[in-house]
Amino acid sequence: MTIGQGSRHPKPEDISAIREAISRFDPSASTTIVGQDKAKLRDVFAPTAHSKALDPATTLVLGARGAGKSFWASVLYNKDTRRLAGDLYPRLELGKLRVEIGFGGVSRAGVSKDQIDKLVPPGQEKTSAAPFWQAVIAGAALKVTEPDQKHLPKEMLKRFADPQDWADAMAEVDDELTNQGETLLIVFDALDAISEDWGRLSGLIDALMRSVWELRGFNAIRAKLFMRPDQLSELTLRFVELPKLRSGAAKLGWGQADLYGLMFARLAFDEEAAEAFGLFVDAQGLGKPPEKPEELRTWKLSSNKTLQEKLFEAMAGNFMGAGPRKGKTFDWPYNHLADGLGDVTPRSFLILMQNAAERSQSRDSGALILLPQTIRDGLREASKVRIDQLHTEYPWIKRVLQPLAGLRVPAEPQVFFDAWIENATVEAAVKIARKENALTPVPINPSRKSDLSDREPDLAERLAKMGVLTSRPDGRYDMPDLFRIGAALLKKGGVTPKA
Template sequence: MTVEVPLSAREYRDLLSSALEEAAYADTRPPTARTLFMPDSHRSALYVDTTVVPGGRGVGKTFWYQSLLDDRLRELAATEYRIARLRRLKVARGYGLALMSDRYPGPPVLRDLMTRTDPYTIWYTVLLTALGQEELRALPAWREKVAWVRDNPDSAQRTVERADGQAHEENIVHLLLFDALEHLHDEREKADQLVAGILRLALHMRFGTRNIRLKVFIRPDMFDSAKPHFPDASKLSGYAAHLEWTRTDLYGLLFHFLGNEDGEYAELSERFRRTVGGWEAGADQARHVPPILLRNDAKFQQLHFEQIAGPFMGSDHRKGRPYTWLPNHLMDGVGRISPRSFLKALWTAAEATRASHPAQDRALHHEAIRKGVQEASKSRVEEVSEDTPWVRLAIEPLAGCQVPIEEAKVIDIWQNANLTVALAKDAARYAQADEPALVRTGPRHPDDLPRLIEELKDLGVMTPPRSDGRLDLPDVYRIAFGLGRKGGVPRPAA
């Protein structure tokens, strides 16, 4: 390997600030070749026959949804993941955040359609539209399209059979993608029914055709809660691949960003690549692929991260080591870490070090890393509040409490705060909203407080009970929600 003088603390800081600045906007800015990082653990999620891809907020569902829709990025994935079938796809949108009424009905239309027909027929109509059913092209409204499909089952099935046969002759696969399912309907029960309709159609195509497939990016709790509405959903578990991030995946992502920065700091990015050595040009020469040790080897990663953050979270090892401390404090209640939270914390740490510790001999000061966790917690709470506003209603009454906390005390606080009434009012407010941005998924059991705790555990907002039966909140939620912990990362000063 070529030996290169490492970047200075200031240079590393500049590179971190520039490379990670856009990390918080991963869902609103489309992926590019430069931002396309491919952890080994995500390879199975891109298999054509993988139907269900569960993952929490910020783990990459929308990223891969958008990447599969992009011919260039799909080609890169086909090459670097060695999945040849990705080159033989005809990809269409089945549902997503974008407003595309010519491809699929939006939330207000879905609410209307749910009063007229079953969810399976709605999504069957979306599939037939993607396959080019001629009769549907002339019908402007989804109400009319769905009615035609319901009244013409023979013609609809023949369209599927013809499309499947032609795709087999051409050696291609029709792939219909679904994302952002938490925005389908404001009522949890109706959202579960709509998801169950998608899963039924996915299973039907999986076993009834050779070359028509669905890929459903979904939150794990929504996948689980849809199963009672679709008894055969368990059959799809064998065709599911979870999007999860290990600690080495997260640091591999960080180093990928540092080695692929362009613009003003491209020279620093190039020097960083030379410092590490072993980088390779990507399949299209537009990106640089980190060496295997920088992607997958914890010791090698720790060695290079200590060049950025130092060896300790204070004066010695008793305060922890940054390499392990940071992901441990960003982990939710079921052990998941959002890469967006991870990169947000690092970007904040770089900016805080520049502002408060400019003479620090490393790019990141340990107090600035703690500040990064506080900001990442704030962003994470904002995200979960957007997707599931009932979570904020449930946790805010606990502000000021210390964790761990007894379950009986949590329920007592909720009862005094009239939580069930607040949840009912919130559900009514969203039910009256026509804007797609206001459609969210509510709790399954708003009147049953012990089961509400179970739902919070499923979401990772609370942790399973400790040996003494007390409940806990992971730091990534605890800090911004204003709960304390003895010896933990402090809440931000008001």
């Protein structure tokens, strides 16, 4: 049978194959720079706005949890994905890049946390951290001129006890790279894994930034740091050039078209569903998906929102309810997945779609791949996962959200404060933070015994910085659905916490 534009209704088996492919999306969407979870060719999707993040000249890359920091670090480090990224971003000349790992947070990814703890003992960050990071940088750089030798940080510290020796060795590497027309990029990812103690983490990252900044004197040696924006703002960093570093930073932002493009690209290259997806796309009069990842740049469904909306409405229907009052299926996920800072991440988006597909499999969905009700259910799952992820970094977050369960938002600030006061929330959260050596939920003056009474406004301000709370123009507090649903707050006309 010849397939013409709009001439064929998708077969049930095609619908099922596509739905099953979406249900196979990795719910964690987690990536490590090396190892089993490293970036894979079939998962590479390159939004135009991310070009700056991969540019070797960009030192600092900022992205929220799940925005793709470790994914891009892995893409840059591994040769096959770097080659593909070079095709997708030809201006960056990634083919002339050598990439080494300074720190990656997992085994066989640069220096380990154990090495850091041994060579920079707790309390000695001010004196020992800068020489240590210079030793790590030297170890990565010397692979250019001394490729057959190991360059462990301990050995590098001894070898370059004299700073001039370090400068001379780096200059030799720089000259060699320049002569070969290459650039060395040293990648630092998963920086929160350096230490669980936020005070120590501040000292270590402060020294790392100073060491990286000094590389500006070389022509062909660069470093790239992947960090979360909240890390940058919450850590007590004293690096004097930080404003310059921040001003040149790239942000891993994801627009609505980027996320749907990512989803459709994953379906286009799914080994088991590519054919079914191709037939489905063609049946909507949208042509054929690309056969090679290199063709994603010119595939209209990568970035054209109008065409994306047409395809997704064929997959999930036009509206979230009987009519437009409940919102369009195409817009609804993006609008409800944003945090208080306006960020929507691939992790949350893929979790929503994956969960919706799983639930649609067990229901009579007819010709639809995803049912609107399952999309709402997917938001519930994405909210739960996002709070769980926050809890790993801020172990007090669930204790702070717990007293708010059942509140209806938006609400006056005092409603929040009263709930926290009644449950002694600030005191309990500070206790948890101290036990876990985590960032405290409110500022604490270590030089004197802090009075934690009347600190509820400070707690609200902390949540606002994290994107968990927002303040409306009329002064009332609101909570984005991404957190509200998992925290069991209510909202008129909004998705209820429980299905």
